[in-house]
Amino acid sequence: MQFEVIAKCHTTKARVSRMTLAHGVTMLPTFMPVATQAAIKGLTPEQVESLGVTLILNNTYHLNLRPGLKVLNEAGGAHKFQGWHRNLLTDSGGFQLVSLSKFTTITEEGALFASPFTGEPTMLTPEESISIQHTIGADIIMQLDDVVSSLTTGPRVGEAMERSVRWLDRCITQHERSGKKDTQNLFAIVQGGLDPELRDRCLEEMIKRRDGVAGYAIGGLSGGEEKDTFWRVIKQCTDKLPEERPRYSMGIGFAEDLVVCVALGVDMADCVFPTRTARFGVALTHKGPLNLKLSKHSKDLRPIDESCPCPTCTDGTSRAILHHNVTHETAAAHAITLHNIVFQAQVMGRGRAAIVEGAFPDYLRTFFANYFGDVGYPEWCVNALRSVGVDLLENTDAKIIPGSGAKWEYSNAAGN
Amino acid sequence: MSSLPVTSGLHFSLLTPPSARFGPRLGTVVFKRPGCTTDQPFVTIPTPGLLTATSRGVVPHLSRDHHRKTQAIKWVHIPFETFLEHNPPVPTLQTGKTPLHTFLGFNPGQHLLSMSARDLYDGREMPPNGKDHVSVYSLRGVRKLSPAQWRSYVYSVKPDIVMALSDTPFTDPPYSQKRLTKSIERSFAWLLNVLCSLSEPEKSTLLKEEPHYKPTVLVHMSGMTSIPARRAFADSLLEPLFGPEAEQVKHIKYLDEGVSGYSFDLVPLRLSLDAAEKKSIDAMSPPSSLPSPAETPDPTTTALDVEASLSQLNLDSTIPPHIEQILPLLKTSLERLPTTKPRIVNSTQTPHETLRLISSVGIDLFDAHWAQRASDIGVSLDFVFPAPQGEGRKDLGHNLYHDKYTYDFSPLASSFRGAIDTEFTKPICQCLACSPSVPPTRLYHGVDEESYSGEPVMPLSSTPRYKPSFTRAYLHHLLHTHEMSAHSLLVMHNISILDAFFSSIRKLLSEKPESWDAEVKRFIEAYDEDMVVLDEARVSWKEVELARGKGRLAREKAKQDEGTLGTAVELE
């Protein structure tokens, strides 16, 4: 991997960088759409590429079950299997193992779980996670970490953090001896829950291993913790993480989360939210999400967003026809998915442009004024951005919404 | 080639004057819109050819870029009834010269849009039609659609082609002589209604933006399964109009003059033939294989219990074809009408039927519904005409759910190749599954241009840069993981394979017409007409649906099942 920071925000910790991987260049900060099962819901890889997406995510846990490694091996890796010629990232499979399998127990050796096929006890070790990811062949692969919910408290959090460090060593060793270091890049995952001391210890240990890792992910968040805690952990990590490594905040996808994380120095994020919410009929716009299932859209002949460059909006696809078909026809889901992926890309792209132009604080203010102007700014965003020198409330009389912020039309339909 | 038409509307020319009233024929449909310029070329469709079916106004599973990039999609048929959920129907609010095209995202230069009130593939039992209305189906219940409303909707949304309302009963078949007499009288009156010139006030509201709009009208040939009724209806089209009827349509002397083509819907015919057959076999047993709603509808209600009727609905049940009985019915309708107009058949179930209808009737256009439906259940079509020599009986496609495709990295059809493949003996399937290509352009979102990334600027090339075909193994995976992309790819492929079938039919008819009968016979013997592969796929599809259903939001799932002909939107 080649990673160069090409511009920095003069006020916040935001930066623009160029990440060169085996399948091309991805400009950071970027949002990665999730292709869990080797397809972005309903789309073809050619469509995704035409949207300007250069990096997507596959889930190791799922691909390991189906199609399975033998198929991927014969296909020549996941890129070829799914016809995706740009960059690809896989997770370690650990998170899904814990969240999707009831019987997972963590031992020092690895994660012990019941095989979904045979029910037999099966072990996923750090070494195995890495070699599975080698077979999949993604440009960025993740260490196996000991995942605990961000709401977990007590000694388990510390134990998981320490073990994640030990597992990182095993992942590095496995990766080093694989001979795949030229084409695949291993990321560490910083753990430590919501406890600043544990986070610090983890950061310290993992930064020591920087020669063995190409980048750092911030894990153990987005599990229902208070947003005000969330951003503080992110900031704590980005403050410490080395400048010359990309930073990846896992499971982040709401637009406000993205811009705040970018301001705190995050380079990459992924989430199923924009593609999932599309299937429920929610289109994301710079003025807040639109729930196209609501009957107020039934006669509205305007596109989702007149100034949006996505295929759905440039074609003039009306809210009315989307309303007519949403949740009835897959084609409506495809149309909104195309739009939402472009929306996410725009949020990040405008951010990059603003950073390069030295106008990122203005971008933040404009973004919040447009996105939350009507409903009020989430308090945690205001706090988070203050911590990096941007006062969102300067020259505005916007309301402040305590807690996680505004409840959009999508909240009950498709919260993450 | 026919010379370019000067008047707007549908122009059909037979390339080879048919030696007989019935039998295979080659033709061209050229459609010209008012004010058509070179920017908006004529839509030209060689026949025999296909029309693409839609559900709720979209080609199921295809985004707009996909339906445009599928060359085989030219004539698109829109059932209008789902739009009657709102009053006024939302497409009527769209303005412009081609509102229906605009509303649904079809390209006037590429797509010919025809419109019918009802979904032509829906054989559900319905409340009876009335003297002045057709019972139509929308998600919000059964609605009554009057000929006057239909006419106003047609002039508002301006489809290229419209099917006149027809009184086709979907109550309990078979039908009495009295019912059929009523049916042909109403169908006649409703055809007359749509052919009427607009009044001056109507013109000023409906034709504000396109004063020259005039729908091209197709008539559904009424009379159900009764030879005398069919003959009577066809004859009525040729009878000189007089009195008040003649007053309404001064520009024509008899109705056929205002008609641009003849259409035949097979679903009601099959249902009726099937019911008659069952009655004659066992007068005691009710028709069992027919799709039917949960309860007998009360004709006075305007809203059926949608959920109940839809949960009973099984759009997959194949109605016995009865094709040998259908052929003479179609011929009866056509025996005195001009041979110069296109003949359209909707809801064929197999290519075998298509060949028979071409052979013995001389049908020109067929809907692609069965091939599109095959995509819903994971079948990739793989057949050619003429059939390959010296192989055993073949399936028309592959049930890609089957485990034998787990490691099959070949393209979707063995009889075709992708554009990048080098097996030059095979024809290319131009669909985006077999011949995908690198997008010629992409979006940029800020500081991701080549000047920043340092990547080579994509050359502006007029020839596509093809990529390897999507494989059966990939589609197998997508189907088993319930990924919607599987269906998008399969729809594009299957419509393209069907299009290739028609183009081979035309080639044979123009180059070696003498071998037609023998090749039809050979095809019918070579490919499995029972389409067992579709039945198997349907079983696999249900298994995967059920397996997933366990962990899903049952209510969301049930809600979706109502509305969609295709597979449901994934809502996990």
Ligand SMILES: [Zn+2]
């Ligand atoms: Zn858009």
Ligand SMILES: [Zn+2]
């Ligand atoms: Zn194909």
